[in-house]
Amino acid sequence: MSAPAxxxxxxxxxxxxxxxxxDLDLRVEGGSVTGLLGANGxxxxxxxxLVAGLLLPSAGELLVGGVAPDxxxxxxxxxxxxAAEQARLYPELRVAGFLRFAAGARGLRGxxxxxxxxxxxxxxxxxxxxxxxxxxxxxxxxxxxxxxxxCLGDPPLLLVDEPxxxxxxxxRDAVHAQLAERSHPRTxxxxxxxxxxxxxLCDRVVVLREGRCVAAGSPSQLLGGDALALFADGxxxxxx
Amino acid sequence: xTPFLALVRLELAVLFGSPLAYLTxxxxxxxxxxxxxxxxxxYNQLLFAYASTNLGGFDTGAIPDSVNLWDTVFFPVMDSLGxxxxxxxxxxxxxxxxxxxxxxxxxxxxxxxxxxxxxVAAKFAVCAATVLAMLAVAFVYPAATLERGDLGSAHLAAVxxxxxxxxxxxxALALACSALTEHQLVAALCAWALGFALxxxxxxxxxxxxxxxxxxxxxxxxxxxxxxxxxxxxxADLAYxxxxxxxxxxxxxxxxxxxxxxx
Numbered sequence: 001m002s003a004p005a006x007x008x009x010x011x012x013x014x015x016x017x018x019x020x021x022x023d024l025d026l027r028v029e030g031g032s033v034t035g036l037l038g039a040n041g042x043x044x045x046x047x048x049x050l051v052a053g054l055l056l057p058s059a060g061e062l063l064v065g066g067v068a069p070d071x072x073x074x075x076x077x078x079x080x081x082x083a084a085e086q087a088r089l090y091p092e093l094r095v096a097g098f099l100r101f102a103a104g105a106r107g108l109r110g111x112x113x114x115x116x117x118x119x120x121x122x123x124x125x126x127x128x129x130x131x132x133x134x135x136x137x138x139x140x141x142x143x144x145x146x147x148x149x150x151c152l153g154d155p156p157l158l159l160v161d162e163p164x165x166x167x168x169x170x171x172r173d174a175v176h177a178q179l180a181e182r183s184h185p186r187t188x189x190x191x192x193x194x195x196x197x198x199x200x201l202c203d204r205v206v207v208l209r210e211g212r213c214v215a216a217g218s219p220s221q222l223l224g225g226d227a228l229a230l231f232a233d234g235x236x237x238x239x240x
Numbered sequence: 241x242t243p244f245l246a247l248v249r250l251e252l253a254v255l256f257g258s259p260l261a262y263l264t265x266x267x268x269x270x271x272x273x274x275x276x277x278x279x280x281x282x283y284n285q286l287l288f289a290y291a292s293t294n295l296g297g298f299d300t301g302a303i304p305d306s307v308n309l310w311d312t313v314f315f316p317v318m319d320s321l322g323x324x325x326x327x328x329x330x331x332x333x334x335x336x337x338x339x340x341x342x343x344x345x346x347x348x349x350x351x352x353x354x355x356x357x358x359x360v361a362a363k364f365a366v367c368a369a370t371v372l373a374m375l376a377v378a379f380v381y382p383a384a385t386l387e388r389g390d391l392g393s394a395h396l397a398a399v400x401x402x403x404x405x406x407x408x409x410x411x412a413l414a415l416a417c418s419a420l421t422e423h424q425l426v427a428a429l430c431a432w433a434l435g436f437a438l439x440x441x442x443x444x445x446x447x448x449x450x451x452x453x454x455x456x457x458x459x460x461x462x463x464x465x466x467x468x469x470x471x472x473x474x475x476a477d478l479a480y481x482x483x484x485x486x487x488x489x490x491x492x493x494x495x496x497x498x499x500x501x502x503x
Contacts, residue, residue, distance in 0.1 A: 101246050
């Protein structure tokens, strides 16, 4: 069996007295699309930020691509793309300028950077707004720009938090198509509240409640008719 | 393009995308011009008053030694420029980290392949370049005075070191304050408070022992700045300003670890 893309063992993350993650064990295989499901406050975003190295674990072990993601030296950190729930962008920058920065920050240079930006603009349907400032783009466009920057440089691991929150159905479908295209063989870890989204995109879903993994398995196994019960009252059945 | 240069370009675009940068630069240029012209006007009036004779002619021999370009124009201009830097530099540095943190963009930067050290270095480079641009305009005035006083290029270089050392030291302090908060105004207020507190500890002398007063004064900005302004370049003064930059950068760098560990 190959090394997992993400492996957490006894992972804890506390904020004051509250444990956002409590003794979490998780294994995400390379090349899979894993959905993190759970109610608000279940610990999904905290887990994503730990994987991205933006938070330090309070206890336990977390390995991303075999290394701890919280290393200070970027050369030693796992290569990943991260798209946060609310697009955190620079409203004064043009879309193309923002993507040029993202390409440069990932070490792409010259023609390679230009080509990557052009491809990202085309792939994410942003050519029409390439010269528009991000502050004047719709939420859907900003979300796509955030996804486009996360995918630049073709990172092997993509972390996406609520990618379609607040989008209309057309924009949501477009984002789903992009994520589906960007997945295999890359690893995608997706936080979502949307069960349809999880069914459409994920090979495997992990349900978190109060910082613990309460169920894990394929969408067909877990997201049946009474899927909402997993969020509400707990049905501890780690099947995977 | 290296990640560092990519962030430098981005920071420049963001800084100069805001009217505050232009207002600060213009304001600094205007204030520094006024600060030069006022002592110059006073100096010219004193010259005229002392040198005028009852017969309507001029007698330069009647001008007392205390009325000279050095004491009447140069020192007041340098002192005022120092204080103007104290006021202006926090405006340049306040948004650097605080705005990113308020908008959650620091996470975007950290996931873009940039390490905390590179982020601090790029932000410092942009703010330092802006402050040096401000100083390039203001440098004209003390330079003109020195030129008129025929004090030579070595002294001119020392004055530039004084202004650059103070400017870069204050930039690092402003960045450190910005790195510890999500509020730009709080960052600016902290940087102003810190800058003015460090400016001169002469007030503490009557309140403390001589040893403590001397120790405090060793930490003060003004004596170092004044010594360089007088043309007295010492390794200790340069090391002091370099140390300020290092401390500010270290605090900004440590703020990333603090945020990741925060409970």
